[in-house]
Amino acid sequence: MDNLLEKIKQSATYISDKLPTIPKIGLILGSGLGELANEIENSVKIRYEDIPNFPVSTVEGHAGQLVIGQLHGQPVVAMQGRFHYYEGYSMQEVTFPVRVMKQIGVELLVVTNACGGMNKSFQPGDLMVITDHLNMTGANPLIGPNAAELGPRFPDMSHAYNPTYVTFVEEVAQRLEIPIRKGVYAGVSGPTYMSGAELIMLRELGGDVVGMSTVPEVIVARHANMNVIGISCVTDMAIGEDIKGITHEEVVEVANRTKPKFISLVKEIVATVQL
Template identity: 40%
Template sequence: MYQKLLESSTYIKRRIKSTPRIGIMLGTGLNKLLEKMEKEEVIDCSEIPNFPKVTPDKKVKLLFGSIQHVDICVLQGRFPYYEGYGLKEVTYPVYVMKQLGIDSIFFINSCGGINNNLGIGTLFIVTDFVNLGGNSCLIGPNDNRIGPRFVDMSEPYSKEYINKAKQIAHRLRIEPQQGVFGWVPGPYYETAAEIRVFKNLGIDAVGMSVVPETIAANHLGMKVLSICCVTNMATGIQRTKHSNDWVIEVAEKASTNLSEWIRNIILSI
């Protein structure tokens, strides 16, 4: 894998002029941050050696640019586990970002609310996670050039970045919630029985991404911040049937405040 990462990162470095230090992975409907980027360079991930293969109807891109003076790299689109990618493929972009010199990464995504204090449209800071998928991207041989065999998870999300995010939210008059995120493989929305179990485990929100990528980032020694938009309440709490169109609509409405919040966080670190 180490050799593959070198090939991927070498190709990218030859294509770009910037030197990003912050990586961002954007979820469904949360693309307004891209409007704030300057000097944008775009690479289709299908062109990068060793990246996961992309289906013809799917576009995944790496975007390079800056927010004022800060160079960033944004992954637009993902390689979801529920589409049949292995977890090493799901997390491969995180490993490549590290090879590019990125040491901080933000995971921005949509999620379902379980905690009754959450509401649709709430912005949610992830403070910890529960891996409900029963799998890990770290299973298999380990290469110490990439990261340690056993990975500490006492601080999966940077307390420093969480505190900065909360301070900036207060300044912008944004009122986020925070708590524990549960990862499920999907692609079905969880059953009411599952949600009752998750709630008893102390999980506040649930989604189909973020946790594998968080594990990979911690393997690499990166500092992680994850902010979710609650686009629906979970099954058994929400009384209507789930709709992906509704998820996208809610995420797009929240995206304006969220993108300004993320922009300010980027500038602060």
């Protein structure tokens, strides 16, 4: 654990030395949303491979860099490309950037993703604000020794997604006339897409959408006492009784088609959120 703390501080020092201001908002940009980072002004871009102790993103469609600067006047740090458990990284490696964000001053984490819609009332292209999650990955990034400097041994996840921020996102979407759903994100390990029986099970357990990211990052963010806003883009329907199959290319295509309204929503959230 001492080694983890040392690595976090090394990475944070490397990044902080390149920053004119302290970012208060962290953005994890999911599939199709990486272009938002291009709108960050006065930006400093740091490749993951140049940051001490950082993993390197290997997923097609994900860039691999931090972009730090101003978005609508707010100091932000954005991850263009995230790390996934299915890539072979440990949960600590997957969530390491969240730890570093906290160390450099981030107070609010806005995490986005592409997902499959299990709720039969949803449709591809829908945006959903996350109200809660199911951790179905079979792992947890907090397993192992705990350092009090990072957070409590037994952090409470009953309000991982602050209800006040959920309401705020709904209000922003209404103001922009962007339809938005709300619901529960079921996080799985991947990299396989789910079988019909698995999808039916997850829906029966209360999941509205399913994806292969987000949950570990949110667990660590809450462990570190960061507030969280989670937004999903439904790229395909994952109805177990009528499963049609899906490819990564199809997921990216729908995410790209949806990104103008997704980017508008995230930008307005950043511009108007109260920390």
